[in-house]
Amino acid sequence: EAGVAQSPRYKIIEKRQSVAFWCNPISGHATLYWYQQILGQGPKLLIQFQNNGVVDDSQLPKDRFSAERLKGVDSTLKIQPAKLEDSAVYLCASSLLGGMSTDTQYFGPGTRLTVL
Amino acid sequence: AQSVTQLGSHVSVSEGALVLLRCNYSSSVPPYLFWYVQYPNQGLQLLLKYTSAATLVKGINGFEAEFKKSETSFHLTKPSAHMSDAAEYFCAVGGGNKLTFGTGTQLKVEL
Numbered sequence: 001e002a003g004v005a006q007s008p009r010y011k012i013i014e015k016r017q018s019v020a021f022w023c024n025p026i027s028g029h030a031t032l033y034w035y036q037q038i039l040g041q042g043p044k045l046l047i048q049f050q051n052n053g054v055v056d057d058s059q060l061p062k063d064r065f066s067a068e069r070l071k072g073v074d075s076t077l078k079i080q081p082a083k084l085e086d087s088a089v090y091l092c093a094s095s096l097l098g099g100m101s102t103d104t105q106y107f108g109p110g111t112r113l114t115v116l
Numbered sequence: 117a118q119s120v121t122q123l124g125s126h127v128s129v130s131e132g133a134l135v136l137l138r139c140n141y142s143s144s145v146p147p148y149l150f151w152y153v154q155y156p157n158q159g160l161q162l163l164l165k166y167t168s169a170a171t172l173v174k175g176i177n178g179f180e181a182e183f184k185k186s187e188t189s190f191h192l193t194k195p196s197a198h199m200s201d202a203a204e205y206f207c208a209v210g211g212g213n214k215l216t217f218g219t220g221t222q223l224k225v226e227l
Binding site: 004040045048102104106110 | 157158161213214
């Protein structure tokens with residue numbers, strides 16, 4: 001079974017530029033998550049989708065971050081414009097069921113973003 | 117609000133020694149608790165999870181954790197460390213359809 005795929009693996013941009021990350025979850029998984037992991041910290045949930053609807057985006061900085069999950073499969077996370085403090089690893093995860101807190105989340109390898 | 121605290125950002129053990137990584141939780145409802153491991157340049161992998169069944173939970177790679185309500189703890193242990201256990205370990209609490217992670221403990225295994 002293929003795991004969660006993410007691309008690109010690494011990205012370096014200058015502040016005020018825009019960037020997009022792509023995630024393809026495990027086939028059949030209803031719930032998709034985007035996390036931000038700043039160096040030395042645990043992952044922080046940015047947004048959670050169930051199928052193509054948003055369940056929780058309370059910690060997404062909506063003035064610069066946006067995400068979509070068209071057709072309820074793969075997803076794109078965008079930052080526009082980027083700030084220095086956005087430097088982090090962006091992790092995508094998926095789970096089979098309806099986002100219950102007992103679900104096992106399967107993580108992709110992440111995209112490491114460096115903003116100069 | 118739910119939270120977890122991981123005591124010790126760095127832990128170093130000798131190969132063959134006991135591994136003990138500490139996690140304390142705060143939750144207003146019965147918690148669901150998880151331990152994840154992250155190897156360099158990889159995503160997180162589930163080690164084990166507690167979902168209110170047996171208080172001693174066995175996971176992959178010889179790890180286990182014990183839920184102690186009286187101590188609000190969910191410490192991770194392994195009887196004998198192996199070099200391949202060197203990684204970062206995250207404790208997390210589940211609630212309200214999401215996970216809240218601790219800040220992680222970096223485990224170093226020395227010969």
